[in-house]
Amino acid sequence: MELRESINEVLNDLVMINNDRIAGYEKATSELAGLDIDLKALFEQMKSQSTENKEELAQKIEGNGGIVDNDTSSAGKIYRAWMDIKSTFTAGDRHSILANCEFGEDAALRAYEAALSSGLLLDASFRELVETQRASLQKSHDLIKQQRDAHKSLQK
Numbered sequence: 001m002e003l004r005e006s007i008n009e010v011l012n013d014l015v016m017i018n019n020d021r022i023a024g025y026e027k028a029t030s031e032l033a034g035l036d037i038d039l040k041a042l043f044e045q046m047k048s049q050s051t052e053n054k055e056e057l058a059q060k061i062e063g064n065g066g067i068v069d070n071d072t073s074s075a076g077k078i079y080r081a082w083m084d085i086k087s088t089f090t091a092g093d094r095h096s097i098l099a100n101c102e103f104g105e106d107a108a109l110r111a112y113e114a115a116l117s118s119g120l121l122l123d124a125s126f127r128e129l130v131e132t133q134r135a136s137l138q139k140s141h142d143l144i145k146q147q148r149d150a151h152k153s154l155q156k
Helices: 003-031 037-063 074-090 094-117 124-155
Strands: none
Touching: 003 037, 003 094, 003 124, 037 094, 037 124, 094 124
């Protein structure tokens, strides 16, 4: 496989993790009770972030002669199936929903870290985009974790 194809494959993996993230936040929103307006707004913000990430990655892939894969990853499908099963037992529990979202944020961060450590993003513009998106996802992860921890402390 030529370098250009390998780079596009790495970037497409990130497109898929962002698709997973969007689907995960849609699922999480559907699990929320009617009074969790703050989390609905937060989850919409996370979905918008992933939509923007996808668009930026798609531009890089297409500019690099590749075709954008708009599917979700197998791991993401497994994650959503796990959320479906778990939601049966936790139906609308704010802490559980936030914990599931944090799990998804961890997976997204791992995907970005894998892309950065692959050694394929030698072009500065590719690397800078992935680093910028990764930093933004880290902030989102920390915000979800903060919300989860705050809710946990209120339950004590």
